Amino acid sequence: MQNQIEHLKSSGSKLTKPRKRVLEILTELRKPVTLSEIHEKCGDIDFASVYRSIKLFTELRIVHEISWGDKVLRYEMMEDDHHHHIVCKKCGKIERLDLCILDKVQNMTSFKIESHSFEFVGICPECK
Amino acid sequence: MQNQIEHLKSSGSKLTKPRKRVLEILTELRKPVTLSEIHEKCGDIDFASVYRSIKLFTELRIVHEISWGDKVLRYEMMEDDHHHHIVCKKCGKIERLDLCILDKVQNMTSFKIESHSFEFVGICPECK
DNA sequence: TTTCTAATTGCAAGCTGTTTGCATTTAGAA
DNA sequence: TTCTAAATGCAAACAGCTTGCAATTAGAAA
Structure with missing residues (x-):
């Protein structure tokens, strides 16, 4: 988490209680979570603060925004090893x-790809 | 469009004016569109009817729901050739x-995959 | 350590896209 | 043509996200 705090501060932003708490939660959970889920774990921190923290972190590329197509966005700490999910x-x-076949796709198109989604939804062996 | 109408009727649903219009629009546009976009092209048909038509079509697998992660869902006529998009x-x-590497991914997991997203967002050559 | 101020927060309201209940209308079977 | 379950239009509700503003606070400067 130290790297992220470094990055946050060097961008001119303050390390506030809400931001610290959100970072802790993301680091601890280590999986994509919704704003509400983060907010629930935040204690008495306001939803708007969670929202704005996440927005900032996303801009700073500290966290990564994920859509599973269910209308709720999820956020995950940005990690070194690029990966996706099956839910x-x-x-x-x-x-x-x-x-991931981003590279392959990038070589097939003249578009400059900036973001991509590559997510799978199904039924796990236990629920089958 | 005849196949879809067949399918619709054989499911016990009626071919109403709103449904016909929505099918026409999707067939004509042949690309992912939002509910609002469909509604705009619908004339005096109510938004709720567009919504319910699309919901039905999605259940009947006549149309396909797509998320580009921008909080608005898009819908496209289901086609024979499976494909994705770069926007x-x-x-x-x-x-x-x-x-698409759905097959490859299905072979890597014990989950039974039911749906997937594989969408790319970037900048096209003209806008670059 | 204390002071100071721009940055950040909490609150409450607003927005956007989606969803629903209900009285009225209609497709299409009889 | 009649009839009724299914579908529509309307209007209100909903969920998740976003924002303006007064009060608070991190952390730089004294």
């Missing part, structure tokens, strides 16, 4: 997917 | 991507 629609279990 | 974030231009 169980029943129990919510998350499996990491260490595979 | 320009500036002008909205859409490029088809006839590549």
Whole structure:
């Protein structure tokens, strides 16, 4: 978490209680979570502060925004190893997917790709 | 469009004016569009009817729901050739991507995959 | 350590896209 | 043509996200 705090401060932003708490939660959970989920774990911190913290972190590329197509966005600490997810629609279990073909796609198009989603929803063995 | 109408009727649903219009629009546009976009092109049909038509079509697998992570869902007529998209974030231009590694991913996991997103957002050559 | 101020927060209201209940209308079977 | 379950239009509700503003606070400067 120290790197992220460094990065935050060097951008001219302050390390406030809400921001610290949000960082802690993301570091601890180590999986994509919604704003509400973060807010619930935050104690008495206001939802708007969680929202603004996450917005800032996303801009600073400290966290990564993920859409699973269910209208709620999720956020995950940005990690060194690029990865995606397979989610169980029943129990919510998350499996990491260490595979991505962004490079391949980038070579197929004249678009300069800036972001991509590559997410899978299904049923895990236990819920089957 | 005849196949879809067949399918609709054989499911016990009626071919109403709103439904027909929505099908026409989707067939004509042949790209992912939002509910509002469909509604605009619908004339005096109520938004709720567009919404319920699309919901039905999605259940019947006549249309396909797509998320580009911008909080608005888009819908596209389900086609025989499975494909994805690369979208320009500036002008909205859409490029088809006839590549998918669903099979490969399905072989890597014990989850039974039911749906997936594989969408790219970037800048097209003209907007660059 | 204390002072000071721009940055940040909490609150409450607002927004956007989606969803629903209900009285009225209508597709299409009889 | 009649009839009724299904579908519509309307209007209100909802969920998640976003913002303006007065009060608070991190942390630089004294």
